[in-house]
Amino acid sequence: MLTCIPMQSLEEAKSAMEVARPVLLVTDSSSGYWHSRFGIDCVPSLRWHVLMDSPVKANDTGTIFATELLKKPTGRSVTLDYLWAPERAAIICFTSGTTGRPKGATISHSAVVVQSLAKIAIVRYDEDDVYLHTAPLCHIGGISSAMAMLMAGGCHVIIPKFEANLASEAIREHLVTSLITVPTMMADIICVNRINQRSENFESVKKILNGGGGLSVELIKEATKIFPRAILHSAYGMTEACSSLTFMTLYNPTQENLCKHPFDVKISNLSRQGGICVGKPAPHVDLRVSAEESSNCGRILMRGPHAMLHYWGQSPSKHWNPVHEGWLDTGDIGQIDDHGNLWLVGRAKDRIKSGGENIYPEEVEGVLSQHPGISRIVVVGVPDSRLTEMVIGCVQLKTVGDGLILVLITYQKTTSSVYPPTSSGTFVGKRT
Structure with a gap:
């Protein structure tokens, strides 16, 4: 079964169908307009279209109205032999596509x-x-x-x-x-x-x-x-x-x-605890952090019966790196403390390389957002000839003033000492 989101654009839905090649499309009134757009000419694999409650008039023989189908007398009962296939595909869920075209997790x-x-x-x-x-x-x-x-x-x-x-x-x-x-x-x-x-x-x-x-x-x-x-x-x-x-x-x-004390989490003995605590793995989940010897922080890997089979239409070998011996790379960066809690630092693709240090925007945002003068903050990396990338913080201030800007610069230096300060100390403020 392929799941499609009604809020998707027609192009996004068509792209997903071209990958999965479904033979049956089921829609209701919330996505009834798909009926006129997704015909055989558009998606060649489609043979039938079931309209659950849509008043749309059908123009082809492949359309089935569920309400009309239910009115028909039941025919001769058929005995079916059900087979248990635990490792076969049940659902294809397309990801949001943050790394390009959406991919169908099987x-x-x-x-x-x-x-x-x-x-x-x-x-x-x-x-x-x-x-x-x-x-x-x-x-x-x-x-x-x-x-x-x-x-x-x-x-x-x-x-x-x-x-x-x-x-x-x-x-x-x-x-x-x-x-x-x-x-x-x-x-x-x-x-x-x-x-x-x-x-x-x-x-x-x-x-x-x-x-x-x-x-x-x-x-x-x-x-x-x-x-x-x-x-x-x-x-x-x-x-x-x-x-x-x-x-x-x-x-x-x-x-x-x-x-x-909501959100009561035991503090780890790690020398530096960064990121957001997201708890302990479920009983069926194996988690591991692939980190360099000099750091406790690294890519979060997972394995277990919950893991997807593959991306539909792609080879599993592309996602289970042989170096990781069957572990699936989540694409996230984190660390596991000595109480077994996973701390999520950020996405690997969002990592900023500045002055030889790996800096994760979420970690800096987490520190600065605790200041009472900041309403919102986004941290990004911009190209820099000296540092490779310069860390820039775009903040929305509750009140704007030169005094507060200086306080924020001092606050950042005293609370984010794990990273050397960059050559930029500029904050762009906006009153909420």
């Missing part, structure tokens, strides 16, 4: 099952759960959590697409007990309920799994006010891993230490 049946079991064990989904589908079912995060809830036997609440108002009403109406979020979703739910001045909170919610980026301390604190009874988990993962690699608990109202 996920096996066993990977889906293993990932579902991990979520059941860690998030503790069960048959009493009422699960709200906030993530689209064409996204690996939405697919893996939906499959976990199916295996657990819980109830599913489906909304057409995520909107904070719609999700909030669904939680209240159906007494939702579990959902997944990304930071933007959490921020939107908090904002909408603050604007609407709804005094009640979502006490029915007991389990929240956040992915797609870390929650800030401020968001965690606000989330615990709206979801006071929910255990807040966070996961780090990727499409190629069939979703989550690591998990950690950010807040647990039943545990005093995680109630009073």
